[in-house]
Amino acid sequence: xxxxxxxxxxxxxxxxxxxxxxxxxxxxxxxxxxxxxxxxxxxxxxxxxxxxxxxxxxxxxxxxxxxxxxxxxxxxxxxxxxxxxxxxxxxxxxxxxxxxxxxxxxxxxxxxxxxxxxxxxxxxxxxxxxxxxxxxxxxxxxxxxxxxxxxxxxxxxxxxxxxxxxxxxxxxxxxxxxxxxxxxxxxxxxxxxxxxxxxxxxxxxxxxxxxxxxxxxxxxxxxxxxxxxxxxxxxxxxxxxxxxxxxxxxxxxxxxxxxxxxxxxxxxxxxxxxxxxxxxxxxxxxxxxxxxxxxxxxxxxxxxxxxxxxxxxxxxxxxxxxxxxxxxxxxxxxxxxxxxxxxxxxxxxxxxxxxxxxxxxxxxxxxxxxxxxxxxxxxxxxxxxxxxxxxxxxxxxxxxxxxxxxxxxxxxxxxxxxxxxxxxxxxxxxxxxxxxxxxxxxxxxxxxxxxxxxxxxxxxxxxxxxxxxxxxxxxxxxxxxxxxxxxxxxxxxxxxxxxxxxxxxxxxxxxxxxxxxxxxxxxxxxxxxxxxxxxxxxxxxxxxxxxxxxxxxxxxxxxxxxxxxxxxxxxxxxxxxxxxxxxxxxxxxxxxxxxxxxxxxxxxxxxxxxxxxxxxxxxxxxxxxxxxxxxxxxxxxxxxxxxxxxxxxxxxxxxxxxxxxxxxxxxxxxxxxxxxxxxxxxxxxxxxxxxxxxxxxxxxxxxxxxxxxxxxxxxxxxxxxxxxxxxxxxxxxxxxxxxxxxxxxxxxxxxxxxxxxxxxxxxxxxxxxxxxxxxxxxxxxxxxxxxxxxx
Ligand code: 7GP
Numbered sequence: 001x002x003x004x005x006x007x008x009x010x011x012x013x014x015x016x017x018x019x020x021x022x023x024x025x026x027x028x029x030x031x032x033x034x035x036x037x038x039x040x041x042x043x044x045x046x047x048x049x050x051x052x053x054x055x056x057x058x059x060x061x062x063x064x065x066x067x068x069x070x071x072x073x074x075x076x077x078x079x080x081x082x083x084x085x086x087x088x089x090x091x092x093x094x095x096x097x098x099x100x101x102x103x104x105x106x107x108x109x110x111x112x113x114x115x116x117x118x119x120x121x122x123x124x125x126x127x128x129x130x131x132x133x134x135x136x137x138x139x140x141x142x143x144x145x146x147x148x149x150x151x152x153x154x155x156x157x158x159x160x161x162x163x164x165x166x167x168x169x170x171x172x173x174x175x176x177x178x179x180x181x182x183x184x185x186x187x188x189x190x191x192x193x194x195x196x197x198x199x200x201x202x203x204x205x206x207x208x209x210x211x212x213x214x215x216x217x218x219x220x221x222x223x224x225x226x227x228x229x230x231x232x233x234x235x236x237x238x239x240x241x242x243x244x245x246x247x248x249x250x251x252x253x254x255x256x257x258x259x260x261x262x263x264x265x266x267x268x269x270x271x272x273x274x275x276x277x278x279x280x281x282x283x284x285x286x287x288x289x290x291x292x293x294x295x296x297x298x299x300x301x302x303x304x305x306x307x308x309x310x311x312x313x314x315x316x317x318x319x320x321x322x323x324x325x326x327x328x329x330x331x332x333x334x335x336x337x338x339x340x341x342x343x344x345x346x347x348x349x350x351x352x353x354x355x356x357x358x359x360x361x362x363x364x365x366x367x368x369x370x371x372x373x374x375x376x377x378x379x380x381x382x383x384x385x386x387x388x389x390x391x392x393x394x395x396x397x398x399x400x401x402x403x404x405x406x407x408x409x410x411x412x413x414x415x416x417x418x419x420x421x422x423x424x425x426x427x428x429x430x431x432x433x434x435x436x437x438x439x440x441x442x443x444x445x446x447x448x449x450x451x452x453x454x455x456x457x458x459x460x461x462x463x464x465x466x467x468x469x470x471x472x473x474x475x476x477x478x479x480x481x482x483x484x485x486x487x488x489x490x491x492x493x494x495x496x497x498x499x500x501x502x503x504x505x506x507x508x509x510x511x512x513x514x515x516x517x518x519x520x521x522x523x524x525x526x527x528x529x530x531x532x533x534x535x536x537x538x539x540x541x542x543x544x545x546x547x548x549x550x551x552x553x554x555x556x557x558x559x560x561x562x563x564x565x566x567x568x569x570x571x572x573x574x575x576x577x578x579x580x581x582x583x584x585x586x587x588x589x590x591x592x593x594x595x596x597x598x599x600x601x602x603x604x605x606x607x608x609x610x611x612x613x614x615x616x617x618x619x620x621x622x623x624x625x626x627x628x629x630x631x632x633x634x635x636x637x638x639x640x641x642x643x644x645x646x647x648x649x650x651x652x653x654x655x656x657x658x659x660x661x662x663x664x665x666x667x668x669x670x671x672x673x674x675x676x677x678x679x680x681x682x683x684x685x686x687x688x689x690x691x692x693x694x695x696x697x698x699x700x701x702x703x704x705x706x707x708x709x710x711x712x713x714x715x716x717x718x719x720x721x722x723x724x725x726x727x728x729x730x731x732x733x734x735x736x737x738x739x740x741x742x743x744x745x746x747x748x749x750x751x752x753x754x755x756x757x758x759x760x761x762x763x764x765x766x767x768x769x770x771x772x773x774x775x776x777x778x779x780x781x782x783x784x785x786x787x788x789x790x791x
Contacts, residue, residue: 003088010085010092013041026096034098035076035106036169038089042079043172043196050196050205052791057134058281061290063784064274065137066304067297068263069118069246070125070208071146073444073605074107075170075195078126081448082198108163109604111145112210112246114565115524116631117335119605120409120772121297123631126441127776129199129206130468132790135776138270138301140262141171141193141210142246149563149602153707154579158566160245171195171210179272181213181265184353188239189214190269200443200468203791211269213242251567257349260303264354267304275311285315289328293784296332296403299343299395305330305402306360319363323402331405331783333436334396336628337413337421338528344392361393368401377428385424400425400432405783407436410629410650412670436779437653438629439772442470445635450613452492453639457764460485470771477765486757489640493616493760496639500559500614503607504598510586512596516555517750519743520636521619522603522611525562525571527718528626533732533739534558534619535578538597539695540740542584545591554747557596561603561611570718573711575599580704608632613639616756617664617746620645621739623730625670627651634770640760644742646735650770657766662759666742667735682719682728689737696720696733 001009015026017037022029029037043050080086090100113119121137128135147158171193178191190211197206215235224232241258242265250259271294278288296302305326312322335341351358365387372382383389387398400406400422408414414435418426426433447454447467458464460479466472479485497514504510521534538558545553560578564571582597600607618636620627620643627649637643637654644664645651655663668676686693698704699716706712719728728734750756768774780786 006085006088007092007095009045010038010041010089011095013044014038014092014096017041031098031103032106032166034093034096035103036167038093038103039076039169041089042076042083043170045085046083046196046198046205049203049791050207053204053206056789056791057136058277060134060789061786062134062136062292063128063779063786064270064292064294065121065124065128065135065297066267066270066294066301067118067121067137067139068266068300069113069297070110070121070137070139070210071113071115071118071605072110072122072125072195072208073609074104074109076107077104077448078444079196079198082130082200082443084201109145109606110168111161111163111604112139112142114146114247116629117298120335120438120631123439123441123444123772124776124779125197125206125208126199126443127439127772129197129204130202130441130443131773131776131780132199132202132204132788133206133776133780134786134789135206135784137197137206137208138266138273139208139210140243140246140266141168141212143240143243144245146246146563146604147566151575151579151599151601154576154583156564156572156575168193177273177276178214179269179276180216181268182354182356183261183264184355185261186235186238187216188242188265189216190265192269192273204789209270209273211243211266213239213265215239249567253349256346257353260345260349260353263300264303264307264357267301268307270301271304271308271311275308285312285317286321286325288312289325292329293786294330295779295784296330296399298333298335298341299399302332302343302395302399303354303357305398306357306364309364310357310360313360319360320367323364323367326402328404330399330403331407332399332403333407333409334413334417334421334628335409337416337626342421343395345395347388347391347393350393358393361387361398364398364402372428375428381424404432406433407783408433408628409436409438410653411435411437412625412647412652413628413649416625416670434782436775436782437650437770438631438634439770439775440631440634440638441772442467442638444609445612446638449609450492450496450639452495453489453613453764456485456488456492466768468773470768470773473765473768475765476761480758480761480765483754486754486761489761490753490757493614493640493757496613500610503610504600508598508601510596510598512557512598513555513593516557516596517616517747518557518559518614519617519619519746520559520561520611520615520641521621522559522561522600522608523630523632525564525568525574527570527574527730529622530730530732530735531560531562531578532574532715533621533735534560535574535581536692536695536732536736537740537743538585538595539581539698540691541595542581542588542591543691543694545594549590553594554750555594556747557598559598559600559611559615561600561607563603569711570715573706573715576706576711577699577704577715584704608635612636612641615639615641616750616760617641618643618645620648620651621667621735622646622648623732623735624648624668624673626730634767637763637770638767640764642746642756642759642763644739644746654770657769658759658763662762664742664746666738668731668738673731676734677729677731680728680731680734682733685733685736686720689733691740692733692736 014037017040195208220232309322618641620633630649646667699712
């Protein structure tokens with residue numbers, strides 16, 4: 001289509017969608033209505049290709065990515081750039097009297113995920129489509145995504161995320177493809193809503209299929225006519241509870257049941273959908289594994305395994321054959337070695353909610369035990385590794401047994417899975433565990449969030465090929481010695497810092513100096529990630545500046561963004577502690593012209609898009625061995641920030657790319673931690689590291705107030721009281737001295753702008769391997785065995 005035709009198409013399509021939706025002329029429409037109409041126009045624009053893509057994929061071997069989370073964020077800008085129709089849409093809107101940039105601001109984030117694992121799934125969707133790979137995502141269309149965080153007197157308060165109250169225009173329902181889901185509490189329908197996933201400069205349009213639950217009957221007419229309105233709606237409410245909220249609080253029995261219900265609901269609906277398509281396209285169920293593979297994104301969808309076997313048995317296939325098909329179909333990704341994240345379900349909950357599925361799990365368990373007995377495995381080992389023991393169903397073990405592939409998400413993480421978390425599986429099934437180091441999509445995280453840096457890169461490389469072939473970024477390396485280019489990079493960085501500064505000033509009323517070093521830590525709040533270590537550093541720095549105000553301190557702004565799980569009290573205490581430190585520092589005129597602390601409220605994908613490009617220093621400071629990979633580390637690197645980090649997760653691989661001289665490494669290594677912890681006494685660094693006692697004691701000496709709730713005392717105790725496996729189990733005090741040395745050094749080095757820019761430039765040049773395109777190619781070749789299927 002010519003540019004003129006495209007623009008006319010958008011004008012016409014947007015106008016008629018608005019008319020159809022509101023009965024009004026486009027000139028009367030609100031910006032939110034225009035955004036919705038634009039979303040529909042995009043769907044209209046891709047509809048034919050979308051249908052054709054589905055057809056093409058149905059003829060070939062396909063991958064199905066099952067995930068309880070897809071943290072997609074906004075879609076519209078991404079679609080416009082991918083489809084190469086940004087300018088036409090912009091011009092069309094201009095003619096209609098609207099400004100595209102402000103229309104795009106109307107889009108709410110689809111926050112259908114918590115953090116790393118969910119955002120990774122979204123990046124994988126983008127890369128799969130871009131590479132023309134037959135991959136379909138399956139998840140849940142949560143009515144309320146991850147909670148909205150507000151701060152009240154520095155405390156995190158959770159409020160509902162009302163992102164789709166006015167409907168969600170970018171998805172289309174397929175009611176004819178609904179599935180009936182069998183639950184002991186009453187069957188429900190699963191209705192699919194499809195989000196088109198465009199790829200960068202390709203005609204293929206992939207699908208993210210998100211399920212909503214509906215009651216079998218809309219309401220009970222007899223109850224209603226009898227005046228029992230509540231009762232009449234009970235079935236409807238029960239069904240809607242299933243998709244009401246991402247991760248209901250599962251500390252109660254009811255919460256646990258609901259969560260298992262969600263998992264089974266979307267796993268069953270997806271498996272049924274995949275079986276339906278297979279039968280329609282290939283007829284014979286026995287060829288299922290030849291044409292389909294299902295990737296389990298952590299343990300949440302693992303219940304799909306017994307469900308698939310159960311459905312095959314319903315079709316007359318014997319258990320043994322059905323389970324062999326399952327073994328050739330499923331692959332499992334592990335995203336964390338934290339013990340509490342390896343999901344287990346009480347037998348009774350599973351039995352009561354999905355009795356027919358439970359009996360299949362029993363069969364799998366028996367088969368597994370028999371197979372292990374045959375190879376003379378130790379009975380104790382068999383018991384430990386079995387799916388059902390200690391009154392619980394062990395989802396990670398179920399996945400590990402049945403899946404033909406188990407993968408970790410960075411080399412170090414995979415090594416730890418092999419030698420530790422899953423070492424029994426590695427013994428018995430050597431080769432099953434493999435590594436797929438994470439990646440991030442350079443479309444969203446560089447091209448679209450940092451158009452200024454992208455333009456510079458494109459100018460230097462002569463074209464935009466790097467957006468699809470991120471390895472080409474390496475050709476930027478020679479410019480590391482080009483002073484003019486480094487100056488241009490610094491100019492871009494300043495623009496991005498100004499944009500963040502503006503956001504912070506508007507939303508929080510805090511003014512920051514864009515010439516200061518922007519030191520940013522954004523990720524979920526967890527003790528192992530050690531936001532507390534950063535907080536202690538900042539507080540220590542505050543005291544040092546107070547003592548020596550005339551020293552030549554580098555101006556710095558410390559940014560945080562983090563949500564804590566609503567039931568995770570200690571994480572919420574850390575948020576309060578940081579907010580207290582921010583209050584103290586930002587209001588102290590002795591220091592607030594040198595340092596400031598900004599805790600960005602309600603950190604989400606859209607805020608991340610402003611934060612990553614503005615960073616000078618990227619905080620990746622987890623205790624070594626705990627962060628499976630990290631993906632924020634990669635987004636910072638691509639945008640030219642230097643990493644301060646431990647040798648953990650993918651930091652190890654970043655270090656492999658840029659070398660020690662282009663990042664700030666500190667802290668105990670994973671193999672050292674293993675040696676140190678058994679005899680570690682946090683009181684030793686507490687007493688011996690100058691300045692450390694002073695900051696730790698602020699938790700109990702009245703410097704800060706938690707309104708007498710004992711929260712800070714508990715945080716203090718977590719560091720200082722108990723044996724090695726209780727006190728400071730994330731080695732915050734142990735690593736403090738080394739962290740302070742590294743961060744002080746990073747502050748001094750920042751003053752040499754050109755050297756800093758050179759190092760940042762090397763980081764950008766070396767970031768290509770962290771494109772999720774590379775990751776997806778590895779999944780495709782080693783696990784999925786699917787082929788590029790271009791329409
Ligand atoms: C995260 C890991 O913590 C992070 O290191 C990794 O980069 C990311 O997955 C993607 O692989 N894990 C989770 O989000 C997670 O385990 C628990 O969620 C349900």
